[in-house]
Amino acid sequence: MTTPNQSASAMKTWEEASALFLSAFDAYALASAYLGAESSISGADPGEFVLKIDSILETVDTAILNQLPKISTNLKKQRNKLVSPTFRLPEEVLSEIFRIFVFDPSLDATIPLDMEASVRLIYSRLGTLCTVSSTWRDILNARGRFWSVIPMIEVRSTDPITRLEPYERSFHNARDAPLHLAATLDHHTYKDTLKAISEHGLRLRTANFMINYINLKLARGFIKKLMRYNIGVFSELSIMHYYVPYVAPCDNSDYDGYNDYNNYEPEPGLPTEDDFIFPHDSPEHTSFAQFLGSLTAFRISNVLFHWDNIAFSSRLVELRMQEVNLGYDDAIILFLKALSSASQLRDLKIIAVDTFHKPNTTIRVDTHSITFDDFSFTSLVLSFNCKITRINKLDDDDDVININPNFLEDAEADIQSADMNIANNNNGPTDPMELWDALGPIQVETLRLPGTFTNDLPPQIRKAMRAMPGLLTLEVENVDFTASPDEHGQHCHSDALNRSNKFESDPKANHSQHSKSFI
Template sequence: MYAQSNCFPGDTMQRWQEAGSMLSATLKNYLDSCCNLETAHLHDNARSTDLVSRIDSALDSLHVTLAQQLTQSRSTLARTRNRSASTLCRLSKEILTEILLDVIYVPTKHERKFKIEMGSRVQMIYWRLHALGLVCSVWRNVAVNCQSAWRVFPFMDCEELSNKPLTKDLSLQRGANRLYLSAIRSRSWERLKGLEMVVEHVHRFSSADIRSVEHTDLKQILSLFLESKHPIALSHLSIAHTLQPYLDSVFYYPDTSVPELSDYLVLKDSPAQTRLGEILQSLSVFCVSGAVFIHWDMITFSTRLTELCLHQITLGYDSDLLKFLRAASTARELRDLKIIAVRTITDPIPPLSYPKLSFPKLQTVLLGELAYNVLAVVLASIPPGTHRLSLLLGGRCLAFDLDRETQLPFDTRMFCDLFKKYTVDTLILDESLKSFLGALKLGALDAGAQDTQDAELGVEKG
């Protein structure tokens, strides 16, 4: 816990005390000599010119040096005294470092409650880091020498950080390896700039969170990794095509439209596609959000991947959703799967059955704000097992996602029948769905899940 208090050896302290006594005696002798010089000068003015020259020399050099050294020794003693008296200085470097990292990285209750967005979180991290460095020299030294405190590299367009290139430089200088790239572009009217300072350091990043309102920015930033001459070893990757602020919502439902070839991050069968597949091999966490289109039939994950999230995107047809699920099943160590606000268009001729995919290590599946056809494909492709299934359902689960030319009637009994084969551990219905189902139909849904062991029926307030 505490560092040893007797950090000064006894002989060092003794030498300091002896030197102080000698200094005091020497200064007393020097003072006496000055007084004697004054007395002698009163009786002999013959050598006054020589005396003035010698006194000027002493005042300009010796006394200046003595004053500087005494001031420095006083400052050193005061600093030593304060450190010895402070409880903070008795804490080990490891404990101080842990406190520092908790202060700058751990969200407060307020931040957890209101889910502060990533850009503001990065600003807070650096505000706290610099504020701690201004408290005292102890915290400043801990902050400067703690590599983990500088690992967030802010590539953002917010005024607080974009106009401070020193912040980026310090991150590259002090963060060592395993840097975290936080690339957030929320202004579509501004030209992307500053990439050149990242090019030679891309291989040092172990995590990347890339968010932009423009597809071109996403592709440009991702190209840093795809075109790097150095091996890339990302463990966490999040790519998000974000919405304008007035549209941004966790459960915003994207328009139904099949992506064009030009919409994809990389061209199929291109060197960039091969490189992307190689980068995904090292991931343990992969999140895709918004209109970020990937050729899922070209992707194979490794055993490193444990968490996969697909959010707020139109994949195309139900068959394209199957491509994603097949890719997910190649991650044999996958534990957590989240599919939220994902749309697919019902195939004109749905298959008679869906393939049963194997997820041997799956622990949790979260499905939220999905249309009936998406729910049906996912639940049919992931067989019941030991994993926990959580459903967040709204009114869209009572309809198909269709193209404009197709009409397909929907019977709410299909919705209730869907869950007869599955254990639903957590079921949350929004107000609109609860009102629509009514008491009888809600009872039918509950009966459909009557074989569950730990089902919860909740209502989320709109």
């Protein structure tokens, strides 16, 4: 670290050198002017005189013309740095500010972004910081964590990823930092993604895959590649399976069918063996079951696995399962058995999970094999096709429940599938009290009820409040609470809410909105 005495000495040396330079330059200018007078060259050997002038011009003028602009630029940068308000901030503080700006999605996103949009936003913000000053650019380039998200996505002509750094440069700039792979698996990216996993698999800590329906077989190859490396250090896996409908040109002039590549839309119905990532009795399924045991977070959307023989470990703290067709109803038992093995689970999201009823079948469950003794959720989200019910922690300080009881009027009302026996399945709205009975008493401090409630729902709200004796804050919208007793002739109240005397009803309050994004 430079001391004040060293800074003063350096400044004095620079000032003295500047004075000497100006004095020498003045003398050089006068001598050059005198040399240009005809009287000074009379009688001189022209050839020798020309050689000396050329030599001096080459050495002196070249040195001045090349070096002086660079020196001036460096001095101006130093000057600007000194007057900058951020100059007095240590690099560690600036680095943390940059980290929040680059990676915090809440800065300018009102709803969660999908994976590709998130990656592009990260690199756009990196580009913004790098163009501010060379000092900021040096801080970013010296810290590998800013480049640890590897963007294996299809690039565009105006893409900030292309403009700033290709993915190979990201590998280089990341240095020794753990890597986080963000990949869209299609015919544009699969070769580069496979190469990245092969060459840098040991450095990967997380992976987020978005897979087109037509490329499910490719996804199997990538997951097998991941499983070859040290599963003890790989921590998070996210897989989203999607389809993109093909929109033909209006005149159909350029449409050649494309083998209906992007025109494939899955039909609802029971899943077949080909719909699963790995066949049930395959060695890959066994290896994948072991691989899951090392994860701390596992997120899937529209991806099917066989849940028997799956056992999580105490490392798993987050599980998200969205838009998954498990098959017949008894398949949920296998999932619950796997879920019960995650003893330290804290964040559970189960959204739009389908099962099919098998008539004349009785499901027998060994209740001793499914236990949830020590679960303590910080975030729990449940969402159903016939009814959307969300329970979610909205901040880090309080346990908050957010419930949206809006019914989908025609959700799955006329579902058709390969199993014609389910044609008469009743998919109407279900009693939300079944949810409370299943969850048991819920220890929360804040209950938020956004949306418009029908007239018959206040009694159900009162029942929900009974399940939460520790409730401190209730936030509602458009609910007509009357003084009439409930069906048991008693008024409902929360002891904790009564003690705190804190009741909020603000229709303008901000509420978390459900998003189909999967990151």
